[in-house]
Structures are given as structure tokens and as C-alpha cells.
Amino acid sequence: MDTAYTIIFYIFTFLSVYVQIFFLITFLEKRRQIVHHPDNLELLSYPTVTIAVPCYNEQATIEKTVNSLLELDYPKDKISIFLIDDGSKDNTWNIIKTFENNPSIHIFHKENGGKHTALNLALENSTAEFFGCLDADSFVNNQALKRIMKYFENDPRTMAVAPSIMVCNANNILQTAQKVEYDMAIYTKKMLGFMGGIHVTPGPFSIFRKKVFDDLGPYHKAHNTEDQEIALRMQEHGYKIDHCPDARVYTNAPESVVKLYRQRLRWIYGFIKNLVDYRRLLFRKKYGAVALFTLPSGLISVLGVVFLFITITFNIIKFFVIKFEQIQTIGFKNFFSLNYKFDWFFVNTKAALFFSIILYILVIISVLIGRKMAGGKARLSISVFYFIIIYSVIAPFWMLRAIYNAIVSKESSWTFERRVTNS
Amino acid sequence: MHQHEPNDWKKYVIVLFITSSIFIAGLWVSNYLSNKKINQLRVIEDKISVDIMSSETQFNLLQELSCKDVSTTVLSSELNSLADKITYSETNIGNDDSNVISLKRYYSLLEIKDYLLMKKITERCGQKSIFILYFYKNDSCSDCTKQGYVLTSLREKYPNLRVYSFDYNLDLSALKAMVSIYKVPDNLPAIVINGKVYSGLQSIEEIEKTFPELESIKKPEDVVVPTTTTKKTTTKTPTVVTPVKTN
Numbered sequence: 001m002d003t004a005y006t007i008i009f010y011i012f013t014f015l016s017v018y019v020q021i022f023f024l025i026t027f028l029e030k031r032r033q034i035v036h037h038p039d040n041l042e043l044l045s046y047p048t049v050t051i052a053v054p055c056y057n058e059q060a061t062i063e064k065t066v067n068s069l070l071e072l073d074y075p076k077d078k079i080s081i082f083l084i085d086d087g088s089k090d091n092t093w094n095i096i097k098t099f100e101n102n103p104s105i106h107i108f109h110k111e112n113g114g115k116h117t118a119l120n121l122a123l124e125n126s127t128a129e130f131f132g133c134l135d136a137d138s139f140v141n142n143q144a145l146k147r148i149m150k151y152f153e154n155d156p157r158t159m160a161v162a163p164s165i166m167v168c169n170a171n172n173i174l175q176t177a178q179k180v181e182y183d184m185a186i187y188t189k190k191m192l193g194f195m196g197g198i199h200v201t202p203g204p205f206s207i208f209r210k211k212v213f214d215d216l217g218p219y220h221k222a223h224n225t226e227d228q229e230i231a232l233r234m235q236e237h238g239y240k241i242d243h244c245p246d247a248r249v250y251t252n253a254p255e256s257v258v259k260l261y262r263q264r265l266r267w268i269y270g271f272i273k274n275l276v277d278y279r280r281l282l283f284r285k286k287y288g289a290v291a292l293f294t295l296p297s298g299l300i301s302v303l304g305v306v307f308l309f310i311t312i313t314f315n316i317i318k319f320f321v322i323k324f325e326q327i328q329t330i331g332f333k334n335f336f337s338l339n340y341k342f343d344w345f346f347v348n349t350k351a352a353l354f355f356s357i358i359l360y361i362l363v364i365i366s367v368l369i370g371r372k373m374a375g376g377k378a379r380l381s382i383s384v385f386y387f388i389i390i391y392s393v394i395a396p397f398w399m400l401r402a403i404y405n406a407i408v409s410k411e412s413s414w415t416f417e418r419r420v421t422n423s
Numbered sequence: 424m425h426q427h428e429p430n431d432w433k434k435y436v437i438v439l440f441i442t443s444s445i446f447i448a449g450l451w452v453s454n455y456l457s458n459k460k461i462n463q464l465r466v467i468e469d470k471i472s473v474d475i476m477s478s479e480t481q482f483n484l485l486q487e488l489s490c491k492d493v494s495t496t497v498l499s500s501e502l503n504s505l506a507d508k509i510t511y512s513e514t515n516i517g518n519d520d521s522n523v524i525s526l527k528r529y530y531s532l533l534e535i536k537d538y539l540l541m542k543k544i545t546e547r548c549g550q551k552s553i554f555i556l557y558f559y560k561n562d563s564c565s566d567c568t569k570q571g572y573v574l575t576s577l578r579e580k581y582p583n584l585r586v587y588s589f590d591y592n593l594d595l596s597a598l599k600a601m602v603s604i605y606k607v608p609d610n611l612p613a614i615v616i617n618g619k620v621y622s623g624l625q626s627i628e629e630i631e632k633t634f635p636e637l638e639s640i641k642k643p644e645d646v647v648v649p650t651t652t653t654k655k656t657t658t659k660t661p662t663v664v665t666p667v668k669t670n
Contacts, residue, residue, distance in 0.1 A: 010446075018442045025438055196428035238426050288427030292435075329569040330576040330627055338579055345460060345508050350515060351446075351453035358445060 005311065006352070012304040013355040019297045020362035026191045027369060034190065034373065036246055037147045044153055046075045049130040049145065049207065052082045052122030054115050058136035059091040061252065066099055068139035073146055081105045082122040087112030115203075116219040116226040123218050131210045133227075134249075138204035139168065141248040148207045148247045159239040160201050160208040160231070161247070162189060164374055168250035173386050174260060178253040180367055180387035186245055187370035193243035197289030199298070201231045201241060205249040212239060222277075225270025232278045235290040245373045261398050268402035271298060276406070302399050309396030360388065460512065461522045467505055468529050475536050482544060502537060505530060506588060518561060528595050534587040535597050541585060553581075553634060556615040557588040558607050566624040570612035573627050581637055 051069055055062055062083075069081050081104050085093045099105045108121055119133055130152070134140065140163075148161045164186040167179035192198045201208070206227065213219075216237060222229030234241060254260040275282075275298070281291040327335045367387070368378040509530055512523050538554060545552045557574055559567035574586050589598055591611055601607075605615045613622045616634060631637055 014442060014446060017445060018438060021441050021445075022434070022438045025434060025441070029434075195431075235427075240428075285430055286427065288430060292430060325569065326572045329572045334576040334580065334627065338576065343504075343508075345463065346511055348515070349453055349456035349460070351449045354449035354452060355446065358449065 008307060009311070009352055010355070012300065012307055013352070013359060015297070015300045016304055016359055017355065017362065019293075019300070020359065020366065022293065023188055023191045023366065024362065026194055027187070030191075030194045033194070034245060037143070037150060039143060041143070041146050041150060043146060043149055046078045047130055047149065047152075048078050048080070048128035049074070049132060049149070050080050050082060050122065050126035050128040050210075051132045051134055051205075052084060052119055052126075053134050053136050054084050054086055054118030054122075055088060055092050055096065055136045056086045056112065056115070056118075057088045057090045057092060059088075059095055061137045062092055062095050063098075065134060065136050065139055066105070068142075069134065070102070070104065071142045072140060072144070073142045074149075076104055079104055079145070080126070080128060082108065082125065084108040084110065084118040084121055086110060086115065086118040114221060114224070116221050119226065120218040123213050126210065129210055130207055131213065132205060132207035133203055134205050135203040135251070138165075138249050138251040140205055141250070144205060144244075144247040144249060145207070148205075148244045151242050151244055152207075152209065155240070155242070157240045158242050159212050159234060160206060160241045162193075162198060162201050162206045162241065162243045163204065163247040163249045164189070164243075164245050165202060165204050165249050165251050166374060167253040169252050169255070170383075172255060174257060174390065175253045175255055176383040177387040177390040178260070180383050181391065182251075182253075183370035183374055183376070184363070184367045185370065186374050187366050189243045190245050190373060192289070192294055193241070195289040195293060196240065197235075197294040198241040198243060199231050199235065199290050199294045200228045201234075203227045204251050205247070223270045223273040224266055225274060228270055228274045229277075232274055232281070232290070235287060236278065236281060238288075246375065248374070257394060261394070264395070264398040265402050265405070268302060268399055269405050272302070272402060272406040275299065302403070305396050305399050306403065308392075309400070363388070457512075457516050458522075460508075461516070461526065464505065464508055464512065464526050465529075467501065467508075468526065468533060471501060471505070471533050471537075472529075475533060475540060479536075479540055482540065502530075502534060502587075513561070524593075527590065527593060531589055531593055531595055531598055534589070535601065538585070538587050553584050553617060553637060555584065555586045556601070556605065557586055558591045558602070558611060558613045558615075559588060560591045560611050564611055567612045570614070570624055573625065573630070574614075577627060577630065577637075584637065 053062070053065060053069070058065075066081065066083065069079075072079065081102075083096045083099060083105060085096055085108065087110060093109055096107050096109075100107055106125070108118075108125070110118065110121060122133075123131060130149070132145075144163055148163060151158050151161045165182055166186075167175060167182050170176045170179040189198065208230075212230075212234060216230075216233050216239075219226045220229050231241060254263055275295055278295075281287045282295055284291050364380065364384055367384050368380065372378040509523070509527055512520075512526070516523050518524075538556070541552065542554065544550065555574065555577075557570065559570065561567075571588075574588070578584055578586050589601070591602070591607070591609070591613075605618070605620055607613050607615065607620060608622050610622045612624060613620060614625055614630075615621075616630070621633075
């Protein structure tokens with residue numbers, strides 16, 4: 001039992017360290033190619049772009065979202081904003097209607113059918129060369145679109161570009177922890193971009209050539225993670241996806257554990273189900289890094305976190321059982337009169353401990369590089385520890401639940417999550 | 424029409440190499456520290472061995488003289504802390520590790536020697552001491568763990584209580600001789616107190632009830648002022664001399 005545990009632990013740690021080293025080597029190799037665009041960036045031409053904003057009960061944030069789009073530094077006649085109310089039950093539609101007269105904005109109202117149906121309605125009505133989506137709880141930096149479009153201009157093979165997503169409301173510890181996670185994601189995403197292994201084109205402001213949808217078809221429901229599915233579909237067909245680190249999009253991070261849990265349950269559930277749907281890609285070298293690296297490492301992280309959680313929980317329970325047995329055998333009074341002396345001899349020097357430390361150091365390095373890439377300072381702060389501690393404790397719960405749900409095929413819906421998020 | 428970037432196999436291999444190197448380095452460091460710990464234990468054992476031998480010699484030299492000159496430099500507290508360290512090494516380095524087994528055999532031998540010497544000193548000098556020989560096994564014996572808790576707690580309560588623990592299954596002829604002399608059954612845990620065998624888990628209360636004389640060695644301050652003719656040893660490990668009542 002102990003040996004089996006040790007071997008599994010070593011395998012997971014080895015693979016996790018491997019993934020982190022891979023990112024680090026990629027970074028060292030390609031860091032000069034990470035471009036920081038100036039504010040006065042000019043494009044050779046400004047192609048037409050449609051930005052779709054699917055809304056379901058977004059009265060709290062929709063106005064700010066639309067205003068951020070209207071402020072984009074991009075020729076107004078080249079950009080059209082589609083606001084699609086997906087059967088909201090709150091005041092969203094009335095707010096959307098106030099933008100009716102803006103020449104850049106087109107508004108749509110439909111029966112509730114899920115995010116992918118709203119996006120597909122926009123796709124049907126779009127005639128632009130480029131198509132993007134912006135979740136109604138996110139806001140764009142006014143330079144974001146131009147910077148993304150530069151990638152398309154530089155490489156005609158680039159078919160989609162994902163932005164850097166940042167948390168704009170780090171008001172409590174949980175949101176601060178998420179901010180760290182998003183910072184780290186900027187780094188890993190760019191590295192995956194270099195490797196050609198991006199597996200998600202996130203809802204907030206990923207831009208596609210319209211040709212992608214003309215060639216590969218519209219969005220699918222895809223277990224309520226249509227942004228993962230479309231990226232995998234593109235990867236399957238060899239369509240290049242890149243990442244623009246200095247195209248900044250700000251998103252509202254869930255402020256409570258329950259809301260975060262719902263969001264992540266949907267993400268991880270979607271990841272697992274999409275992975276099952278696209279299992280034909282796994283380890284097939286013709287599909288490149290997504291098949292050999294991204295999907296396997298995602299799977300390792302889900303299983304690794306669950307494995308670690310189970311063992312840690314088991315050890316904690318074992319510790320208390322032993323203490324309980326001790327108290328039961330010798331009584332309370334004697335138990336508390338026992339002397340505990342510190343001795344360096346008893347400090348754990350097992351190899352497993354070193355590997356865990358190395359892994360944590362690599363994670364911290366990732367966060368620091370991510371911060372730097374996001375335009376901040378590569379400074380170690382207490383929030384990094386919030387991130388490590390909070391995620392170690394709560395992530396296993398959504399991972400375990402997502403695995404369970406994936407096995408019994410129980411979907412958690414986007415609209416349900418929205419209801420929770422906006423309640 | 425669309426093609427993936429070619430796979431960078433070289434990088435996959437380089438990263439594999441780096442990761443493996445880190446792992447090998449980690450294993451090496453861990454192994455190095457384990458060896459250091461083992462050596463540390465060996466040093467302690469050697470030191471105790473010298474101390475015991477020195478006490479024996481002193482005892483032999485002075486046995487015709489008064490007991491107050493006999494120093495009891497037999498380091499029961501060091502033996503106890505050594506026991507904890509060996510137990511820890513068994514769980515963390517491995518109870519089938521040849522180094523750990525050899526340390527354990529050495530330790531058991533030291534215990535037996537200490538026991539015999541202390542018994543002689545006690546008899547000759549009329550000290551009030553209680554000796555507990557505790558026999559346990561590592562596998563499938565939950566009562567052994569509990570008996571361990573009981574004896575640890577008793578030792579805290581009665582610092583002059585001498586507890587010697589032995590792994591029943593350890594391959595050591597001296598230990599086998601002890602087992603046969605005291606007729607220790609294989610129904611473990613078993614304890615031998617002042618020559619009498621008790622098999623099965625014995626609670627604190629049971630032991631205290633059977634041996635009311637434990638009261639007389641309850642706290643160090645209750646014991647008549649000890650004559651601590653402390654003999655400084657050359658090692659850096661602090662020497663804890665068990666206070667012993669003398670005539």
C-alpha cells in the first residue's frame with residue numbers, strides 16, 4: 001500500500017515537474033519573441049470585426065462591458081458590437097435597448113437557449129472578416145483589439161488569438177487568490193501558444209478569423225464549455241491559435257467559494273467531457289502539442305490534485321485517529337503531560353518532500369513570470385500563498401465533483417451558474 | 424491545408440533529461456541525509472556503549488566499596504530518545520533497511536547490557552528501581568502501539584522507571600536468550616516487570632495497581648537527593664544522568 005502510494009506520488013510529481021520545466025524552457029527559449037506593443041500601434045489595414053456579447057441576467061455589468069467595447073481604439077466603422085439577450089429574466093434587455101441607436105451596436109433578443117445559441121445567432125448575422133466574443137461580466141482594455149489584430153496581420157496562418165485575462169475585482173482573499181491564478185495562466189497560455197498547444201479560446205475576447213466558423217461550423221453546446229470545444233476543433237484541423245499577452249481583458253472573479261465552485265465545476269467538467277469527445281487526438285503526434293502535451297498535462301493536474309487531496313485527507317484522519325487512540329489508552333491528563341521536544345532528526349528528509357518543494361518553487365516562478373508578462377512587477381506577495389493554500393484546499397472538491405458528474409453525465413448549466421453568480 | 428507546428432522532439436527529450444536530473448538529485452540528497460541520520464545514531468550508540476562499559480568497569484572496580492561512588496552514567500533518557508529515533512528511521516528509511524536493522528540490534532544489545540548492569544547496581548546498593556522489559560512486534564499488533572503509548576506515558580510520569588523495549592522478532596541471540604529465560608509468550612504485547620511476565624495490553628492503572636512501589640519513584644524531587652557524580656564524556660551529546668537514590 002505504502003509502496004504503491006509512493007510510486008503514484010512520484011509519477012504525478014515527476015509529470016508535474018516535467019510540465020513546469022517544459023514551460024520554463026520554452027520561456028527561456030522564446031522570451032525575446034514576447035512582444036510588448038506600444039500604445040500608438042498602427043496596423044497596415046483594419047479589417048472588419050464583429051464582437052458578440054451573449055447576455056443572460058447581466059444587468060449588473062452589461063453597461064460597463066458595452067462601454068469598454070465602445071472605447072476600443074479601433075476604427076468605429078470597422079467594428080460592430082452584437083448584444084444578444086439570451087432570454088434574461090432581469091432588466092438586461094432594457095439596458096441593452098438603451099444602446100439601440102448606436103450605429104456600431106446591433107441588438108438581438110431570443111428565447112433562452114444557452115450561450116452557444118446566442119453566439120451562433122451572432123455568427124449568422126455577421127458579415128465581418130473577424131469574429132470575437134466578450135462575456136458580459138468582462139471589460140476590455142482599449143488597446144486589446146488592435147494588439148490582437150496585429151497577430152493576424154503578422155501571420156496569415158494565425159486563425160484565432162486569445163487575450164490575457166486579468167481579475168479586476170480582487171477585493172477579498174478568494175479573489176486575490178484567483179488573480180494569482182489568472183496571472184500564472186497568462187504565462188502558461190503564451191507558452192502553449194509558442195508550442196501550438198492552446199486548448200481554450202476563452203469567452204472573454206478571443207478573436208477568430210470568420211473563416212474558422214465557415215470551415216468548421218458554428219459553436220457547439222460542448223457541455224457548456226463551447227470555448228474549449230471550438231479550440232480543440234481548430235487544433236484537430238491544424239488551425240493555429242496564438243496568445244497576445246498584452247491584450248488585456250478584465251473579468252469579474254467570483255467573490256464566494258460557492259460561486260467559484262460552480263464556475264470551476266463547469267470548466268473542469270467541460271474539460272473532462274471535451275477530452276473524452278476529442279480522445280482521438282490524445283498522443284497522436286500529427287495533432288501537435290495539444291495532443292502530446294496540453295491535454296495530457298490537464299488530465300495529470302486533475303488526477304494529481306485529486307490524488308493529493310485523498311492522501312492528505314487520509315493522513316489527517318490517520319493523525320487524529322492515532323491521537324484519539326493515544327488519549328483513549330493513556331487518558332487526557334497523561335496525554336497532555338507528555339513532553340514534545342523538537343529535534344532536527346525528526347525533520348522529514350524524504351525525497352518526496354524535495355520534489356514537492358521543487359514543484360512549489362516552479363509554480364511560484366510561473367506566477368512571477370505571468371505577473372511580469374501581464375505588465376506588473378515580478379514580486380512575491382502574500383497572495384501567492386493565498387493562491388497555493390486556498391486552491392490546495394478547495395480545488396479538489398470541484399475536481400472530484402466534476403469527475404463524478406462526468407461519469408454520471410450530469411451537466412452543470414451555464415444559465416444555472418449565471419443565476420448563482422448574479423443572485 | 425492547415426498544418427501543426429512540427430513537434431519539437433528534442434525539447435521533449437531535453438526536458439525529460441532535466442526533470443530526471445532533478446529527481447536523481449532529490450533522491451541523492453534524501454539518501455545522503457538518511458545516511459547522515461544513520462551515522463548520527465551510530466555515534467550515539469557508540470557513545471552509550473562506551474558509557475555502559477565504563478560504568479561496568481567502575482562497578483567492578485568499586486564493588487567492595489560504598490555504593491555512593493558508583494556513577495550511574497547509564498543514559499536511560501538517551502536510550503529512550505534513541506528508541507524514538509530508531510522507530511522513526513524504521514518508518515521513514517525502511518524497517519528492512521540493513522543499516523536500520525543493524526542499529527536496532529546494537530540498540531537492543533545496549534539495552535540488555537544496561538538492564539543487567541542496572542539490576543546489579545540496584546541489588547547491591549539497594550536502590551528502588553523498577554525495570555520493565557517490553558516485547559512488541561511491528562506487524563499487525565495494534566495493542567503493541569497502545570502498550571507503547573502506555574509505557575511512554577509511564578516513563579514521563581516516573582522518570583526513574585526503566586523501560587527496555589525489544590522487537591520480539593529481531594534476530595539477535597541475546598534477545599532470544601532473554602525471551603526464553605523469562606518465558607515470554609508470542610502473544611504480544613508482553614511486558615516483564617521485575618521478572619514477572621504479563622501478556623496482553625496492560626493499562627497505566629493496571630500497572631500502577633500491580634506495582635504500588637512506582638509511587639516511591641514518582642517524581643525526581645520525591646527521590647532522595649541523588650549523588651550525581653557526573654562523568655563528562657567527550658561527545659557533544661548532552662549527558663543526562665538518571666538521578667538514583669543511594670544508600
